[in-house]
Amino acid sequence: MPELRLLDAIRQAMYEEMKRDERVVVLGEDVGPKGGVFGATDGFWAEFGEARVLDTPLAESTIVGAAIGMAANGLIPIAEIQFSDFIFPATNQIVSEAARMRYRSNGAFGCPIVIRAPYGGGVEVHGGLYHSQSIEAFFAHVPGLKVVAPSVPYDAKGLLKAAIRDPDPVLYLEHKRLYRAVRGEVPEDDYVVPIGPAVVRRPGTTLSLFAYGQMLHEALAVAAEMAGEGIDVEVVDLQTLRPLDVETILASVRKTNKALIVYEDNRFLGFGAEVAAIIAEEAFDALDGPVMRVAGLDVPAVPYADPLAAAFMPSRAKIADAVRRLATY
Amino acid sequence: MVDRDRQTATVQARHVTLGLSDDDVLRMYHTLALARALDERMWVLQRAGLVPFVISGQGHEGAQVGVMWATDRARDWLVPFYRSLAACLAKGMSARDLMLGLFARAEDPSSGGRQMPAHWAHPRLKILSTSSPVGTQYLHAVGIAYAAKLRKTGEVCVTSVGEGGTSQGDWHEAMNFAGIHKLPVVFMVENNRYAISVPQRLQMAVDDVAVRAAGYGFPGVVVDGSDVLACYEAGREAVRRARAGEGPTLIEAKVERLTAHSSEDRQEKYRPTADVEAARSRDPLVVFKHYLEQVGLLDERRYTEIHAQIRAEVDDATAYAERAPWPDPATVTRHVYYEG
Numbered sequence: 001m002p003e004l005r006l007l008d009a010i011r012q013a014m015y016e017e018m019k020r021d022e023r024v025v026v027l028g029e030d031v032g033p034k035g036g037v038f039g040a041t042d043g044f045w046a047e048f049g050e051a052r053v054l055d056t057p058l059a060e061s062t063i064v065g066a067a068i069g070m071a072a073n074g075l076i077p078i079a080e081i082q083f084s085d086f087i088f089p090a091t092n093q094i095v096s097e098a099a100r101m102r103y104r105s106n107g108a109f110g111c112p113i114v115i116r117a118p119y120g121g122g123v124e125v126h127g128g129l130y131h132s133q134s135i136e137a138f139f140a141h142v143p144g145l146k147v148v149a150p151s152v153p154y155d156a157k158g159l160l161k162a163a164i165r166d167p168d169p170v171l172y173l174e175h176k177r178l179y180r181a182v183r184g185e186v187p188e189d190d191y192v193v194p195i196g197p198a199v200v201r202r203p204g205t206t207l208s209l210f211a212y213g214q215m216l217h218e219a220l221a222v223a224a225e226m227a228g229e230g231i232d233v234e235v236v237d238l239q240t241l242r243p244l245d246v247e248t249i250l251a252s253v254r255k256t257n258k259a260l261i262v263y264e265d266n267r268f269l270g271f272g273a274e275v276a277a278i279i280a281e282e283a284f285d286a287l288d289g290p291v292m293r294v295a296g297l298d299v300p301a302v303p304y305a306d307p308l309a310a311a312f313m314p315s316r317a318k319i320a321d322a323v324r325r326l327a328t329y
Numbered sequence: 330m331v332d333r334d335r336q337t338a339t340v341q342a343r344h345v346t347l348g349l350s351d352d353d354v355l356r357m358y359h360t361l362a363l364a365r366a367l368d369e370r371m372w373v374l375q376r377a378g379l380v381p382f383v384i385s386g387q388g389h390e391g392a393q394v395g396v397m398w399a400t401d402r403a404r405d406w407l408v409p410f411y412r413s414l415a416a417c418l419a420k421g422m423s424a425r426d427l428m429l430g431l432f433a434r435a436e437d438p439s440s441g442g443r444q445m446p447a448h449w450a451h452p453r454l455k456i457l458s459t460s461s462p463v464g465t466q467y468l469h470a471v472g473i474a475y476a477a478k479l480r481k482t483g484e485v486c487v488t489s490v491g492e493g494g495t496s497q498g499d500w501h502e503a504m505n506f507a508g509i510h511k512l513p514v515v516f517m518v519e520n521n522r523y524a525i526s527v528p529q530r531l532q533m534a535v536d537d538v539a540v541r542a543a544g545y546g547f548p549g550v551v552v553d554g555s556d557v558l559a560c561y562e563a564g565r566e567a568v569r570r571a572r573a574g575e576g577p578t579l580i581e582a583k584v585e586r587l588t589a590h591s592s593e594d595r596q597e598k599y600r601p602t603a604d605v606e607a608a609r610s611r612d613p614l615v616v617f618k619h620y621l622e623q624v625g626l627l628d629e630r631r632y633t634e635i636h637a638q639i640r641a642e643v644d645d646a647t648a649y650a651e652r653a654p655w656p657d658p659a660t661v662t663r664h665v666y667y668e669g
Contacts, residue, residue: 025479059506101458108452
């Protein structure tokens with residue numbers, strides 16, 4: 001089975017879906033001859049033509065708003081927002097329009113669009129305040145929208161195919177650090193990874209560590225390191241943030257009796273706050289310690305200079321420290 | 330019988346020259362008058378405390394019916410806004426459909442009682458559901474038009490907004506996108522000179538919204554929104570252009586807002602009485618009635634017949650909607666996601 005980078009898995013998923021179904025179109029700034037700023041649509045323009053691989057004006061509301069109309073009239077648009085940081089001009093189209101189309105029409109109109117958005121920061125990304133943000137909590141808050149944040153190539157491909165075939169709007173978040181840093185086996189054949197289920201990436205007994213995206217890999221590294229100290233960390237990849245796999249989260253906590261959530265967004269009201277609240281509400285009796293969070297600092301976003309970016313991020317050292325404290329609680 | 334001897338060659342020529350039959354213009358009048366009667370009844374129901382909220386299309390009916398008559402109403406799309414009552418009727422929604430929305434009943438085809446009144450939708454009739462923030466629907470219309478072009482369906486999409494909505498970024502973005510791709514879309518602006526209470530001079534530094542179309546690479550035309558036939562003519566040319574692959578047209582219809590913005594608004598706080606009175610003198614229903622009388626298609630007897638029929642239709646719709654069951658509270662969590 002070929003080993004692919006996360007970026008290649010994403011590209012392959014879109015390519016196969018465009019081949020499979022002529023209703024699938026790609027639109028966004030630079031997705032055409034350039035093939036996307038990260039290369040996710042490399043070669044698509046030449047193969048599928050400019051009508052199906054559409055370079056849009058530099059206007060995010062257009063990208064999402066037009067996609068909504070295309071979907072209403074029989075297309076399956078994949079809308080690319082070049083960096084998640086630029087998604088906010090399209091927020092109204094995503095939240096008030098796409099996510100509510102089905103509810104507000106009493107089920108009559110759906111909105112089968114996928115919005116792809118590279119997100120996330122860290123020293124390796126060098127994105128600064130406006131090329132590094134984690135935006136998932138804003139959008140995971142919205143009923144009617146599905147939010148996916150894959151961490152490994154196999155699931156990235158399968159989840160993107162599921163998103164394209166999904167009858168509802170899906171925000172598909174791609175961590176930029178993982179594009180070229182993570183490799184994994186990806187079947188060449190057609191397969192779908194369902195939107196929803198979380199995945200236990202490493203079973204353990206001492207505590208449960210919940211993460212997604214880049215932080216999943218940090219969590220796995222810390223878990224391996226902790227094994228040497230006799231701390232057996234279970235690592236759960238949330239992978240789909242909405243709908244959230246509450247069952248897997250609770251099952252893990254009931255097994256280990258301790259929970260740590262790691263996410264690189266701002267700590268305050270970040271995605272981990274919801275996970276913590278669910279655990280506190282549903283599995284209080286099982287807990288042998290406080291539900292803990294390691295998250296990005298509460299400054300506007302990831303600063304540019306390396307030492308500042310490093311200080312912002314939930315580093316392995318910060319995670320390891322929290323794991324030790326929770327393990328010995 | 331209508332006295333055809335009183336017709337003058339000049340006035341008679343107008344709708345005939347446009348290719349409209351006598352039957353066409355009478356049906357157009359019926360649609361205008363039905364829209365007005367429904368709208369007026371809605372206000373009565375609100376004032377009587379039977380429904381919480383009304384937002385009105387009174388004064389806009391001529392522009393809407395005129396332009397919609399120029400479309401293929403079975404094949405083309407409508408992406409409406411909250412004053413599009415007459416356009417939705419012209420597209421095929423019934424008086425009952427509209428009243429069910431007002432009463433927020435389960436059977437309301439637009440939203441099943443989930444949205445405020447006047448947020449129309451009808452998938453079979455190709456009327457797309459809209460939200461309340463203004464101008465956003467322009468982008469959906471261009472997406473629909475893009476899909477129509479790519480799929481070669483031959484469909485045209487009509488969308489409409491008030492002049493207040495033209496201040497929104499989405500409005501400009503949609504015009505830009507449609508111009509670039511020469512999309513089969515007809516953009517309407519129903520300019521009644523007030524965005525709730527804010528007058529046009531505080532919305533834009535130009536007299537005519539239509540001039541902006543040039544900046545996006547397609548024609549913009551100004552029409553008298555009180556003149557149904559002028560609106561039909563503008564619509565016909567816009568639809569022809571769209572269908573022929575020549576791209577979008579912006580039609581700015583100068584219309585009158587005969588009521589307050591909504592049942593929650595008191596326009597006497599910001600609108601001079603003389604302005605409201607002047608608006609009444611340009612009521613499209615009155616203007617169109619006068620035309621039909623002039624060409625001998627409408628006399629007192631036929632007028633009475635039409636309006637008796639409309640009255641019965643509005644009474645039926647009101648009674649039907651009032652008696653219709655509320656949505657079941659158990660359905661409140663339905664249709665957030667696809668249910669199969």
